[in-house]
Amino acid sequence: MSEERTKAEDRRERVLPIAEARETGPDARSIDRRHALKVMALAAAAPGLASCGPGPGGEAGAAGASAGAGGIPAGGTPGQVTNPNARGDLWDPDLLSPVVPWQRTLEPGELESLAVLCDVILPADDRSPSASEVGAHDFIDEWVSAPYEALQEGGVLIRGGLVWLDREARTRFGNGAPSASVRFRDLTPAQQQAICDDICDPERAEGGPFEAPSLFFDRVRYLTLTAFWTTAEGMDDLQYIGNTPLTQWDPPPPEVLRHIGLA
Amino acid sequence: MSSRTQDSYDAIVVGSGAGGGMTAYVLACSGLRVLMLEAGRHYDPVAETPMFHLPRDAPLRGGGTRHKPFGFYDATVDGGWEVPGEPYSSAEGTDFRWWRARMLGGRTNHWGRISLRMGEYDFKPYSRDGLGFDWPLSYDDLAPWYDKTEALIGVYGSNEGLENTPNSSPGVLLPPPAPRAEELLTRHHCGDLGIPVIPAHLAILTRRLDAARIARTLWPGNALAQRVTEESMAARAACFYATPCGRGCSIKANFQTPTVLLPPALATGNLDIITDAMVREVTIDARGQAAGVHYIDRNTRLDEHAGARVVVLAASACESARILLNSKSSLHPDGLGNGSGLVGKYIMDTVGAGVGGQIPALENMPPHNADGASAMHLYMPWWLYQEQAGGQLDFARGYHIEFGGGRRMPGFGFMGGLAELTGGSYGQRLKDECRRYYGSFLWFDGRGEMIPNEDSFCEIDPEGVDRWGIPTLRFNWKWSSHELNQARHMQHTFADIIQAMGGRVTSDVHDDGARAIAAPGVIIHEVGGAMMGDDPRTSVLNQFCQSWEVDNLFVTDGGCFVSNADKNPTLSILALAWRASDYIAEQLRTRSL
Known part of the structure; x- marks a missing residue:
């Protein structure tokens, strides 16, 4: 404050x-x-x-200038699908198959x-x-x-x-x-x-x-x-529960409403 | 994307975002041949959206960088606060941030989907308090197009009949999703403070649209428009309540022009789109009327020209002003349509300020899915009309409150403030505290009205040029005490809400509004710069977004805004663009243009 x-x-x-x-x-x-x-x-x-x-x-360079040649995959499983529309540099990375492009x-x-x-x-x-x-x-x-x-x-x-x-x-x-x-x-x-x-x-x-x-x-x-x-x-x-498709969205379950005193 | 297939067009539309997408859709459905020019690359949300991708699969766990300020998966290409090779500058003392996206669909791919109508007060602000300007049209004038726009794009929400918070016509809105736990708790405590908490309005389908009925209603007597609208609408799925809207939506459950407006427009056979086409200026004929546009093909770096009977700029408020100012000729030495000298003037953003809190009642919450429609289900419309009328507030105009939190998916920065909150804990205690506190943080954001002033404008920078050889913009900005006092009021209100909920405020609450307010441009609601009005001496456009001086030149993006009510601008841009496009179609049909 x-x-x-x-x-x-x-x-x-x-x-x-x-x-x-x-x-x-x-x-x-x-x-x-x-x-x-x-x-x-x-x-x-x-x-x-x-x-x-x-x-x-110095300040990170312009498009692509600072991307190393490493091409080290990110921590997770790289996507199986790649995005042909993406240039693949830092301004327009392939969001479907992410990589960490620096060493x-x-x-x-x-x-x-x-x-x-x-x-x-x-x-x-x-x-x-x-x-x-x-x-x-x-x-x-x-x-x-x-x-x-x-x-x-x-x-x-x-x-x-x-x-x-x-x-x-x-x-x-x-x-x-x-x-x-x-x-x-x-x-x-x-x-x-x-x-x-x-x-x-x-x-x-x-x-x-x-x-x-x-x-x-x-x-x-x-x-x-x-x-x-x-x-x-x-x-x-x-x-954490989520990131999964639902057929419908329901109100919070009763135990949640009880927990916050709104049951 | 598609190359030009026709020699001449009825209309050229510059830009493919909210204004351009709607203009192209309406004109193409009206049987006019349209060429759309988009500065960025082709973009297909169906093929490109990283649905369900996790932060851990992305660089820096998906966190924001200068290349991707809203996070790795954000649906922004070649954009953010900077665009490679396309700089802008700020006059001394100005720190304006200009968000752009260089992609088909523009900023509609990542926007917040918040779709609030301006109310009757919002069109006549000068008449109410003597500040700013009145619009040359009233709420009632635009209301039919609000209805049509909401029916077309799909907006969830409810009709509450609150002051200056218009109802939609019956049957237009989709049912709002049930509130989340933290939203219910907030609503409960806001009741004690007299702050209304009601269903938000967002452009997200909570159920499939009734395509045949809506198409018939929107386009009576137009079989082509009915067919393409129905087919496109029927291809949209309802929201399945997972994966953030800001990434775009491959199932087309939310509104972005490449899934909602461009497919039906293309299906008419009347629309061609050229991407990677960076428009430099509008060209004129011997009479000083618009003849077409010069654009740079980003792939060949060659200057090209396209001609049409009508030119519609919808490149975004400041980009359209830039094009007009760069369109200089002996007939229009100060830029095209700038006889009033007001092109680029009276730029407005939204007043923004936020406060975070930690709510003990939300600790140790039983696990449950709180993703919802990714954005907010409830919000607070401005509520202090009487206090303001009674002189109890030290600012004019109002703000609404957006808020959220709860048990969302962990991403970059997760629990980042917890150590401070727990006296520097680490080890087993920190791990246990994370479990306890998960889902107990809320954030409140105010989004308020800025009053236009003559110190906030953009102009051509005499020293700036971008990589396409186009002169660049320089911004100037000044807040008035209305905005600063409003930002302070926001922060103190949010602190009151958090305390009423029994919570702790976890961010700063400033008594100095200049420290509470977000930097100009940061809320990304910049509008104005080609103000509409009813007098050519004091406005750039008439109420149909038509240039006073150049009959066949229109601006259908946020540039035409006269004021910037607290209502997020996209829905109004869409409705105004539709109304203007109906006018353009009528004028072309009657050969008035």
């Missing part, structure tokens, strides 16, 4: 409204530039971070660490598998590798954050061991939680030493939520 722009507001800008039942997403416009500045600040503050990201690439850029070690973090964020339980078991870390790789400036800035944040996590692991739990021997992904669940408890709430972390890492954690969590709940396992867990 504040009239001043807050970090919370910056974060909320990534959570687009469901207005008019339109499908929404990470429009580059929706991610505030100030957020990118914070990313840069994080990179500058942590030694070794500046060199590991893809860098602030993924994260390195194997980064993906390994990311998978562990994704599972800390959404672990397996008796209703569904963990986030990494349904490929959340691969989706984040797809996201940070996309030919969009704001998403690549997110990639800088995430890659830098992974380095920070390992450094924090070494600082807290390394016991003076040689630098490469302790990584976040090797910690015990309790140790991982100890670190994450400090960076899980950007509002609480604001202005303190964990501010930048909290933005990293928040971004990974945001993407992990999308990645996990959009899978078949995630939708089953939620008991």
Whole structure:
């Protein structure tokens, strides 16, 4: 409700409204530039971070210019039908047989660490598998590798954050061991939680030493939520019912009306 | 698509969206030979619509990008806020966003399907409050074409008899779908606030159309029109309540011109369509009348010319203004039909502001199908007429409320705000919170009337040119306090509704209307720029969308709008285009043109 722009507001800008039942997403416009500045600040503050990201690439090019030659299929089953009317570039993609036309850029070690973090964020339980078991870390790789400036800035944040996590692991739990021997992904669940408890709430972390890492954690969590709940396992867990043709549309069932007190 | 097969035409129609689609349909059904020029590519919703495709099958889980701002599966080709190779600019201090689509059917492929009639007040706003301008026609003048349009395209809704919210004639509307749980709960609590919540009007078939009866009613005495209309209508299925309308509809259950208006028009044998034809200017003959159009064939990049007895622009409000302004000659030095100097002037968008909320009563909802007709089943028409008349509000004109939420299919950004709402939760707790909160978020959007002003206009950018060599537009924009105060009122009202429902407001509610209001163009209801009127000195067109100065030149898109009521413009564009097309057909028949 504040009239001043807050970090919370910056974060909320990534959570687009469901207005008019339109499908929404990470429009580059929706991610505030100030957020990118914070990313840069994080990179500058942590030694070794500046060199590991893809860098602030230019604005994504015009039609087709930025599509790599990868042709990596998307996470799901590519459609059996293709659309001959579509040009197949980013402005006019084949909607019937979608592909991710850019190369993924994260390195194997980064993906390994990311998978562990994704599972800390959404672990397996008796209703569904963990986030990494349904490929959340691969989706984040797809996201940070996309030919969009704001998403690549997110990639800088995430890659830098992974380095920070390992450094924090070494600082807290390394016991003076040689630098490469302790990584976040090797910690015990309790140790991982100890670190994450400090960076899980950007509002609480604001202005303190964990501010930048909290933005990293928040971004990974945001993407992990999308990645996990959009899978078949995630939708089953939620008991989403729909996307299936009906012969007629009925009012909500009685148990639903009772639930909202309108029976 | 089809190449030209005839040497001359009665009419050239520029654009294949709502205005162009309706114009071509009516003229072709009236026995006139029509050439339609569409700047974008051929598009076939039956073959191309990604029905049932899941977010997980798409790049970025279907989320929006600069290439596909409304998501990967959105039925927009070569469009969005930018079109490759076709820039536009904004004057300093203006942040106008111009949405275009380069495809057969234009924006009717992805539009929201919300189909609200303008009411009697909406045609005479100046007479009511002294602001803006009156239309040169009344609600009663247009009502028959509203009926015909609704019967033709299929609109669900109900007649509630509310102020300035017109009833349709009996038997015109299709039955509205039963409300969803969250809609019922919202209606329940809005009752306490005195806000009416009634069935929305959307161009979606809740049952098959009675094709033979409707075709006979729409086209008495016209066997050709009856036959093509009936056949096309009979090929449309009823909604099966799955897969978002914004992707288009392969079973033709919702309205888009490539499934509803262009097939019958083509079936008359009177319509040819050329796609990839980017119109640059209207050409004139020695008398200064329209002779045809120059267009660039996007495939060959060559300039072509097509001639006709009548030229109808329906390229979208701003694109039609651009064509007129670029049609300069010694007879028309300021652009064609621009003797009033008003081409491009008085552009309006809709006032938009939104607020989200989380409703505890909707948590842990028993699983059930909440897809429905994809868009809203209920809405709130403007209700504060008496308060406004009594001077209790600090803005003129009204807004309606669109809202939604509930247990929809997870897509990009799903549960994105939950961590913040739950104190930064992660781990097993976050997973459990997602289950608990799923379906408990609602979003409210206001859609309100902007009053036309002389600081909001488009003009030719002296420095801009697109990849077809055509001079581009520059936009200028200013809101008045009416729009800003209205946007603030929207946000505070939505917060009141959410709180009345026992919920938490999850987005910002601003006291500064300039921060509440959506940027101009973002609501994608831009209209005006070729205003109709009853005086050639103060308007571009007469009430039949006919240029005052060039008798055989018409503009049948949103450009002719005089005001921009809170009612979403597409239905009115369709009805006005039909009325204008009847006039064109009559004028051609009597050789007046």
